[in-house]
Amino acid sequence: MKIKFTLLIIAFSTVFFAFAQTNLNNYKYVIVPNRFDFLKKKDQYQLNSLAEFLFKKHGFNAFLEGEDYPEDLKRNRCLALRSDVSAESGMFKTKLKIELKDCNDQTVYTSPFGESRDKEYEKAYNAALRQAFEGLGKLNYNYVPNKGVSSLNSISSTPQESDVKNEVSEEIKELKAEIETLKKAKQTVQVEAKKEALVVIQEPKKEVVTAAPPKNNNIKPTKTIEDKTPSDVLYAQPITNGFQLVDSSPKVVYKINKTGIDSVFLVEGKNAIVYKKGNSWVIEYYEEDTMKTEALNIKF
Template sequence: MKTKFFTIILSCFIATSVFAQANINNYKYVIVPDKFDFLKEKDQYQLNSLAKFLFNKQGFVAIMEGSDYPNDLVLNRCLALESDVTKDSGMFKTKLKIELKDCNGKVVYTSPLGESREKEYKAAYNLALRDAFKHIEAINYKYKPNENITSISTTSLPQVKNEVSEELAELRQEIQNLKKEKEAEVAVVKKPAVETPKVVVPQPKPVKNKPVKETTVIEGASNVLYAQEIENGFQLVDSSPKVIYRIKHTNLKDVFLVDGSSAIVYKKGDDWVIEYYSGATLKQEALNVKF
């Protein structure tokens, strides 16, 4: 009876491993986050770097989140699995497991728990993660392209870029129109009021000083700004905390309108930029925003 039960359990394990292997083998890349949720800092205890190293060791092409992605991955994010490491509670053991999701957020693989009895955090996390990776090693990963993944159409990408460019152009045109409207309001001639006689007071001869070059500075642009979610967008505050900007969502990803100003804030590469007109000159300033 025990032998039969053991055989059933072993068969289920083998079937699960084969299924996981068939799924994982269809993905070319693994993206490793720069911070795990159960830790306080990016790459704390070098655990994220260790995960990237261990994925590469098992034959995957591991990429750290936020780094430059290969061209085929930029065009088709479904070529990559997104990895995560989670911690389970335990009084005397550190327990970690590895989770892999596809581009739609569906879990493709979850490893059994890796464990360590070490008391020092760095050693405990290191050993528990290596223990969890033993189960991935058993899968014997080898990339095998899957037509359902590799054939995802990317021909619409240029069209999306064109649509984004057109909408940005429309936003800039709206900013110019708002600027012209404000200038027109200022230019309205008001009926002169009755002037009262002016008393001429002799003024002391002005002292000539060397001209001082004026520098335009946007408040908060050089400091770290923290994004706090509000209705229809975010407010960006400094460390005091003082609200520097209020930005509102648009139909474009990572593009916001600045509340009360004819300016926009958008993401350019890995940086955030505020764009506005100063006179007839279009200016850009980098923002250090933490979302």
């Protein structure tokens, strides 16, 4: 019976250590806190520094909390296990054990207790911690990347990360579509602008105006001439009995007086009239024996 019980314990221990080793091998780093809970000060008795040293001694890549972590650890904290040391002290013994937890606060490994009977705390804690690490050393830790474990831990630690990535991806697609639309609209505007720039601005067709001769037998028959295109704008300013037409300088170009006919004015100092023809204003005057007609751009 005792033999069976002993064999059962050996088998259980073998399975336990194999499982523990497999689990530990999936993690690349160990983070050691600056202060263990059972101590009052940071790195009291240099116990935290000793823990970091012993982890490194047994092949682990260990860091004290707050140190400059590697880039992959900064991006994915689930690559590391967080270590802790707890104490059980009696009248005659100081007992310490090591505990390792993953990024989801799940316990991955718990060591057997290390013990010391020394009465001085510093010596007792130092000896007990070293003994607790002996069990960890027997696991022969060797980091083996395990995408399944690290990715599952990463996903479970940030459950919304996948949704956020999908949302960001959708936003990027929408922004790209908007940019393409804007590019097409810009290209259309540029093409239209080029077309307009290539259009040749033609002068309006010159209209031949034949003016009826005044009822004066002494005046020779008029000759027809071509209209001139209006040039500068003339601004009409009210004066007594009419308007003065001023250009942009400002200079008075014409003074026109009202007549008994709407939209017909006599030009002061010239043998000429200004009248509205359709939607345009024209001036007719005699130069020697020839009647000339010019279009005016008048703003009343």
